[in-house]
Amino acid sequence: AQSVTQLGSHVSVSEGALVLLRCNYSSSVPPYLFWYVQYPNQGLQLLLKYTSAATLVKGINGFEAEFKKSETSFHLTKPSAHMSDAAEYFCAVIQGAQKLVFGQGTRLTINP
């Protein structure tokens, strides 16, 4: 069954620095992959999705992710962190064509 693993439960970067949040997937078929963000006391908001159209996917708020089949990875990046990026980030995969399965989440902290 398809699954995702997020490496690092907590990532801390300085404002203006590169953000890199790691996600590896496990799937025997081409996966549908997503990144969601959760701000405090809010629901999840879609950042971007991979549906096999292009390996480099651009999302909202300056985030992007690259699908690398050889590394089974779908890491999320942003060139320059803003204070407003502080949140919980979830990688997710569609399992069995029906069910969204989430990684354990990565809390991103931005230092001034």
Place this chain on the structure above:
Amino acid sequence: DTAVSQTPKYLVTQMGNDKSIKCEQNLGHDTMYWYKQDSKKFLKIMFSYNNKELIINETVPNRFSPKSPDKAHLNLHINSLELGDSAVYFCASSQELGWQPQHFGDGTRLSIL
């Protein structure tokens, strides 16, 4: 207008009580979901409905009963609440089943005393 709205936002109650959480979406989507997020932020699907038909029931205790009166609503009723039910419950919707992105409500924080 809020796309996916849940009520109430907070629910504090005693063990053994019965409570309901309501969810409504105004996106015209066919599919709705309930998720549970535990204290470690882990998110797990509980149920999904497509056109009012139950599609996914993820080994949730039968004290939890979802009800979908129409495509725009998916309510969650919980009987005989237990301490372990304390969590944040999220409702979500998508255009259809499968790879379509899901839109989430802001959650209902359930606290059992």
